[in-house]
Amino acid sequence: MSKITVKLFAGFREGRFHRRELELAAPAKVSGLLRELEIPIAEVGVLLVNGRHVEPDYCLKESDTCSIFPKVGGG
Amino acid sequence: MTPAATAALEAFLVARAESGQVAWPVYEEAARRFSLSFHTIEMVVLSRGLFPLRYQRQQELLGAAGQLRLLQTRAALVGCGGLGGAIFEMLVRLGIGHIVVIDPDRFTESNLNRQLLASLENLGHLKVEAAGERARQLNPVVEVVPLAERFQSLSAASHLAGCELVFDGLDSVADRLELSQFCRREGLYMVHGAVSGWYGQGALLSPDAGELERFYPGAAVMSESISEGNDSANLVMTVNAIAALQVAGALRFLLQDSKESLPGGFFLDLSGPELEAWS
Numbered sequence: 490m491s492k493i494t495v496k497l498f499a500g501f502r503e504g505r506f507h508r509r510e511l512e513l514a515a516p517a518k519v520s521g522l523l524r525e526l527e528i529p530i531a532e533v534g535v536l537l538v539n540g541r542h543v544e545p546d547y548c549l550k551e552s553d554t555c556s557i558f559p560k561v562g563g564g
Numbered sequence: 565m566t567p568a569a570t571a572a573l574e575a576f577l578v579a580r581a582e583s584g585q586v587a588w589p590v591y592e593e594a595a596r597r598f599s600l601s602f603h604t605i606e607m608v609v610l611s612r613g614l615f616p617l618r619y620q621r622q623q624e625l626l627g628a629a630g631q632l633r634l635l636q637t638r639a640a641l642v643g644c645g646g647l648g649g650a651i652f653e654m655l656v657r658l659g660i661g662h663i664v665v666i667d668p669d670r671f672t673e674s675n676l677n678r679q680l681l682a683s684l685e686n687l688g689h690l691k692v693e694a695a696g697e698r699a700r701q702l703n704p705v706v707e708v709v710p711l712a713e714r715f716q717s718l719s720a721a722s723h724l725a726g727c728e729l730v731f732d733g734l735d736s737v738a739d740r741l742e743l744s745q746f747c748r749r750e751g752l753y754m755v756h757g758a759v760s761g762w763y764g765q766g767a768l769l770s771p772d773a774g775e776l777e778r779f780y781p782g783a784a785v786m787s788e789s790i791s792e793g794n795d796s797a798n799l800v801m802t803v804n805a806i807a808a809l810q811v812a813g814a815l816r817f818l819l820q821d822s823k824e825s826l827p828g829g830f831f832l833d834l835s836g837p838e839l840e841a842w843s
Contacts, residue, residue, distance in 0.1 A: 498840070499763045499833050530782040535765060535831060540842040542778040542828070556840070558831050560782060561758040561765045563796035564647040564735035 491515045493522075494554040501528060501559055519555060520545040526557075534560035565604070573598055573605070574612050585617040591705075602705045603661060606635055618703065619659055630819050635661040635705070637818060640727040640752075642666050642715045642743055644691040646798055647757050648733025649680035650807035655731075656699045656706050658815065664709040664723045665695045667733075678800040715743060725750050729814055732756045732766075735796075737780055744769065744776035753817070756829075757810040761797045764806035767829035768813045779829070802834055 490512045497505055505526060513522060519538070523530060523545065535558040536543050549555060565573070573594060580590045586609050594605050609616055610632040615623050619631055626634070637660050641648055644667035655663055669691050675682040681694040692710035699708045711720050724730060730752050734740050740756070747754040748771050756776055757766040769776060777783065809830055817826070830841040 498831060498838075499835075533782045535779050535829065536781055537842060540828070545781050558765065558840075559760070559763075560737070560780060561760045561763065561831075562735070562737040562740070562780075563760045563798050564643055564645060564733055564758060 491517050491549055491551045491553070493517070493549050493552065495522065495526075496554065496556040497526075498556065498558045501526075501557055513549065517549040518545070519543060519547045519549060522549065522555060523557070528557065532560055534558045565600075565608075569598070570608060573600070573608050577605075577609055577612065577614060581614050582617075584613075585615050585620060587617040601707075603635070603707055606659075606661075606705045607632070610635060616659075616705075622658070626819070631659060633818055634659045634815075637729065638662040638664075638727045639729045639731060639814075640664040640666065640724050641695075641731045641733055642724075643733030643735065644681065644695050645669070645675065645733060645735060646678045646800075646803040647759065647807050647810070648691075648731070649682070649695075650804050651731050651733055651757075651811055652695050653680055653698070653702075654807065654811045656703045658811070659703065660706060662707045662709075662727075663699070664711065664720075664727060665692045666711045666713065666715045666720050666723070667691045668713050678798055678803045715739075715746075721746070724752065727752060729818075730754050731810060731814070732758070737783060741776055741780065741783060744774070747771060748774070755810045755814045757806045759798055759802045759806050761799060762802055762835040763831065763833040764802050765829065765831045766806055766810050766813065768817055768826050770826055774826075799834075802832075805832055805834060 492510060492512050494510050496508050537556040538553050576594055577586055591602055591605050610628050613628055615628055639660050641652055641663060644665050671682045671687050671689055681698060686694050690712045692712050696708045696710045699706045713720050730747050732740060744754055751771045754769040756769055758764055828842045832839050
């Protein structure tokens with residue numbers, strides 16, 4: 490198991506949380522975390538782990554912090 | 565300009581400067597007398613160590629060297645709607661010397677809640693023409709090239725290639741990704757920004773490392789039916805706040821000595837308010 494911190498932003502917090510520590514079964518990919526949180530990948534914008542952009546197939550490690558932002562496309 | 569002509573203009577400006585600052589009527593007289601553009605006159609003002617009175621309030625923060633850097637900057641603005649209108653206003657007031665504005669659209673009534681250049685009087689008019697007119701009212705030194713076309717056109721592409729900074733004022737993810745790819749191919753810095761309701765994001769992307777795809781990981785699986793662009797809900801405060809962050813990031817970049825350590829990006833949620841930035 491990997492203990493990671495998850496930070497959600499804007500509308501993703503509704504019905505979920507702002508910030509929480511979660512225990513995930515290793516190997517834990519970000520895409521798996523999104524599925525567990527029931528966040529469709531099509532709605533996801535910026536994905537950061539420890540302040541760096543990652544792809545959804547990134548493997549989370551113990552004590553990583555994962556930030557999930559909604560997709561933003563208007564102007 | 566010949567050295568003699570430059571010397572004559574310099575003498576003219578020095579004689580009419582007050583406390584080292586040159587007021588606008590002097591520009592107009594110099595333009596008439598020497599048949600020069602305002603842009604050229606301002607180059608000489610700043611190179612000579614004088615300062616335009618119009619920029620008095622930013623003199624302490626930018627200095628003549630910084631202000632000259634802005635005057636020499638060739639920027640492009642792709643999209644002249646919400647983000648674009650706000651960005652344009654700031655670039656003109658700052659004194660960015662050359663701005664190519666690219667947008668094929670005309671103003672419609674639903675633009676009025678957030679697009680700075682939109683008014684009841686110019687509904688149906690081309691957005692880029694309104695931009696040109698606004699620049700003439702605020703700061704005629706700024707050279708504006710209005711292109712009422714999509715940025716994918718050949719002529720727009722050739723104008724873009726001559727710019728060092730490309731401001732993102734688009735309203736669709738697909739267009740933005742295409743613009744990012746273009747900027748990377750041409751070696752241009754892209755000042756990304758996007759808004760949705762109460763929040764928005766942005767980043768200054770370098771041509772060698774700044775891939776906008778990282779901001780849209782779900783783009784590959786996005787369906788066409790997702791309303792993610794021009795139908796999205798948008799508020800004027802968010803538009804102005806994100807535009808300000810875009811311009812601030814670009815200004816820091818233009819004024820700094822080295823091009824290293826570009827910030828990674830920011831996300832601003834005005835419902836908090838909350839700002840998250842990363843490197």
